[in-house]
Amino acid sequence: xxxxxxxxxxVGASFALYIGIAIWARAxxxxxxxxxxxxxHPVMNGMATAADWMSAASxxxxxxxxxxxxxxxxxxxxGWTGGYVLLALxxxxxxxxxxxxxxxxxxxxxxxxxxxRLVAVVCLIIASTTYVIGQMTGAGVAFSRFLEVSNExxxxxxxxxxxxxxxxxxxxxxxxxxxxxxxxLIIAYTIPAIFISLQLTGNPVPPLGLFSDYxxxxxxxxxxxxxxxxxxxxxxxxxxxGSPLAVxxxxxxxxxxxxxxxxxxxxxxxxxxxxxxxxxRWSAGWALVFIALLYLTxxxxxxMARLNIIDTIYPNGTAxxxxxxxxxxxxxxxxxxxxLITYEDKNGDGRIEYYNADNATFAAEAETxxxxxxxxxxxxxxxxxxxxxxxQLPGWVIALIAAGGLAAALSTAAGLLxxxxxxxxxxxIKATINPNISEKGELLAARISMAVAIAVATWLGLNPPGFAxxxxxxxxxxxxxxxxxxxxxxxxxxxxxxxxxxxxxxxxLIFTVVYIFMHKGWFFIPGTAQFPDTISDSLxxxxxxxxxxxxxxxxxxxxxxxxxxTKPTPEHIxxxxxxVRIPRGAGIAVDH
Numbered sequence: 001x002x003x004x005x006x007x008x009x010x011v012g013a014s015f016a017l018y019i020g021i022a023i024w025a026r027a028x029x030x031x032x033x034x035x036x037x038x039x040x041h042p043v044m045n046g047m048a049t050a051a052d053w054m055s056a057a058s059x060x061x062x063x064x065x066x067x068x069x070x071x072x073x074x075x076x077x078x079g080w081t082g083g084y085v086l087l088a089l090x091x092x093x094x095x096x097x098x099x100x101x102x103x104x105x106x107x108x109x110x111x112x113x114x115x116x117r118l119v120a121v122v123c124l125i126i127a128s129t130t131y132v133i134g135q136m137t138g139a140g141v142a143f144s145r146f147l148e149v150s151n152e153x154x155x156x157x158x159x160x161x162x163x164x165x166x167x168x169x170x171x172x173x174x175x176x177x178x179x180x181x182x183x184x185l186i187i188a189y190t191i192p193a194i195f196i197s198l199q200l201t202g203n204p205v206p207p208l209g210l211f212s213d214y215x216x217x218x219x220x221x222x223x224x225x226x227x228x229x230x231x232x233x234x235x236x237x238x239x240x241x242g243s244p245l246a247v248x249x250x251x252x253x254x255x256x257x258x259x260x261x262x263x264x265x266x267x268x269x270x271x272x273x274x275x276x277x278x279x280x281r282w283s284a285g286w287a288l289v290f291i292a293l294l295y296l297t298x299x300x301x302x303x304m305a306r307l308n309i310i311d312t313i314y315p316n317g318t319a320x321x322x323x324x325x326x327x328x329x330x331x332x333x334x335x336x337x338x339x340l341i342t343y344e345d346k347n348g349d350g351r352i353e354y355y356n357a358d359n360a361t362f363a364a365e366a367e368t369x370x371x372x373x374x375x376x377x378x379x380x381x382x383x384x385x386x387x388x389x390x391x392q393l394p395g396w397v398i399a400l401i402a403a404g405g406l407a408a409a410l411s412t413a414a415g416l417l418x419x420x421x422x423x424x425x426x427x428x429i430k431a432t433i434n435p436n437i438s439e440k441g442e443l444l445a446a447r448i449s450m451a452v453a454i455a456v457a458t459w460l461g462l463n464p465p466g467f468a469x470x471x472x473x474x475x476x477x478x479x480x481x482x483x484x485x486x487x488x489x490x491x492x493x494x495x496x497x498x499x500x501x502x503x504x505x506x507x508x509l510i511f512t513v514v515y516i517f518m519h520k521g522w523f524f525i526p527g528t529a530q531f532p533d534t535i536s537d538s539l540x541x542x543x544x545x546x547x548x549x550x551x552x553x554x555x556x557x558x559x560x561x562x563x564x565x566t567k568p569t570p571e572h573i574x575x576x577x578x579x580v581r582i583p584r585g586a587g588i589a590v591d592h
Contacts, residue, residue: 003395007146010399011406014184018177018410019164040175040273046286048175049270051182051407052415053080053287054294059185059408060138061472063387064380066302070229070237072250073302076473077295079254081288083261088284091262092271094491094580096280102272102419103265103483104427110490112573113498114432119505121423123482124265126513128416128423129457131264131475133524135413136461139406141381144338146402151338152462158406159458162413163451174414175273181407186293188404192388192397193297196304199391206300214307225303228310231318232355233362237303245541253473256548260476263484266415269422305383308390313354313376322352331389340379347372413457421450463526474516477548481508485555491581494574496559499566504559512551519544 040048058080066073098106104124108117136155139162143154190206197209201221214224225237241247261267271280312329313322325343335341343352347370356362357374366372385405388398425446430437437445482505489496489504496504517523519533531537533544542550563569 042282048178049287050290051178064383079257132457134472139409210300233359252546260480263479424449480548481512481551500563508555
């Protein structure tokens with residue numbers, strides 16, 4: 001059986017399963033559409049949360065960034081896992097105790113203000129839409145390769161699949177679909193990693209294989225990787241830039257990812273689906289366990305893939321001639337079709353020169369060897385999907401990782417789209433525009449708003465502001481600067497009033513979004529950025545991916561200053577905050 005047919009069978013079977021689950025678990029009420037009827041078991045909710053969390057950024061793009069950036073990319077791993085600790089300890093049980101459907105609903109009631117609720121809706125939509133761009137980008141990458149179509153066509157196919165099961169099932173359908181998707185994606189991620197670890201180190205456990213000896217030479221794998229990348233002018237794989245601005249950016253970026261994780265609406269609403277307050281905390285704990293299975297494997301996948309790529313291009317060592325373009329392996333030929341691997345013969349010798357052409361100290365060596373620029377461009381987002389082909393693994397493994405990559409992208413896209421549709425239908429239309437709307441009308445509005453969100457995300461996904469993980473990092477910065485401070489102050493600071501909360505959220509939102517647009521392009525439109533997104537061209541040396549933590553600080557500061565200079569919080573709100581902070585029992589969701 002050829003690879004294309006095998007891909008169709010495995011991917012098609014997985015999609016049939018997802019759509020079948022969505023039909024079986026079709027939401028019939030708003031409680032089922034928004035919160036799955038509040039009947040999800042903590043272990044199952046933890047698994048669904050892990051699938052919701054491990055998006056295209058985690059499954060498809062993260063290992064690529066780790067592979068090409070090395071140690072500095074560990075900020076992604078530290079920030080995203082650390083955020084779940086904050087979520088489990090500081091937010092999840094208290095928000096479940098409050099007993100509402102959505103994050104804006106909590107903010108609107110806690111700060112006794114329709115304006116606060118409306119601002120929260122705007123913040124949620126901007127953060128979630130930015131996040132969805134990364135998912136649609138990842139889905140486009142996966143579909144384009146394994147269905148052998150263009151990247152744009154792959155993106156359209158992904159959008160259609162998400163529309164079919166997310167719009168139909170709501171939270172109830174999405175929850176059970178995500179459980180199945182977690183099983184698919186974790187198997188798809190770990191099986192190729194085990195094969196590759198065995199090939200390179202003889203160790204079947206990838207996290208341990210990363211620190212084992214490289215079988216062909218007997219030296220430590222990381223030492224071998226450092227040697228070959230430095231031979232080609234790249235930075236040492238395990239080295240960290242120790243300059244003050246680089247360290248500051250890494251700290252702020254990690255903090256932004258942590259508090260952004262704890263403030264992302266599509267993750268928070270998962271904790272509204274469990275029966276009891278204690279279950280919310282257990283769900284977060286189980287989610288960490290399930291996420292750790294992938295995140296512990298990711299550094300090994302990235303490092304081993306980087307080494308395999310260089311060994312493919314320089315089969316006789318980096319001091320020898322690279323392979324000729326005509327002799328390139330099938331995996332390069334296959335990915336060239338998608339446009340995500342490109343080759344340009346700059347010196348006309350017909351070989352694939354691959355090195356760091358931006359390294360001035362390596363320029364003399366490159367000139368000596370007759371090189372006139374690096375000729376192979378590899379998109380970070382293809383690395384995990386291409387890994388089985390690079391390592392020449394069996395066809396069924398290639399098909400399996402295709403299904404896993406698509407499961408990761410589409411599961412998170414569905415969760416984000418639900419958060420957007422809930423904000424529009426429940427917090428905007430029902431709470432502000434038409435309070436007397438029927439339950440049937442609200443469900444219809446939710447589904448229409450989800451369809452519109454899919455269309456917008458698909459259009460933006462055609463021209464993303466970066467690789468999937470980079471785009472997602474921007475969404476985390478927006479959530480960190482807007483939603484996280486509002487939730488923290490709403491739970492732990494009775495003195496913060498409606499005026500302070502609104503002023504803080506608007507400050508964090510405007511500052512962070514404008515800063516990102518100035519460096520990434522206005523509304524992410526190519527060619528509209530005012531400044532390059534580099535340390536030297538950034539305010540105080542802070543890059544756009546790290547600016548969310550600064551926005552959060554401004555949010556807290558403005559909220560406290562404004563609250564202290566305006567009317568105090570009403571007594572009944574103070575009593576509400578006190579009751580929410582007692583983690584016993586759970587309020588019934590109030591539909592109003």
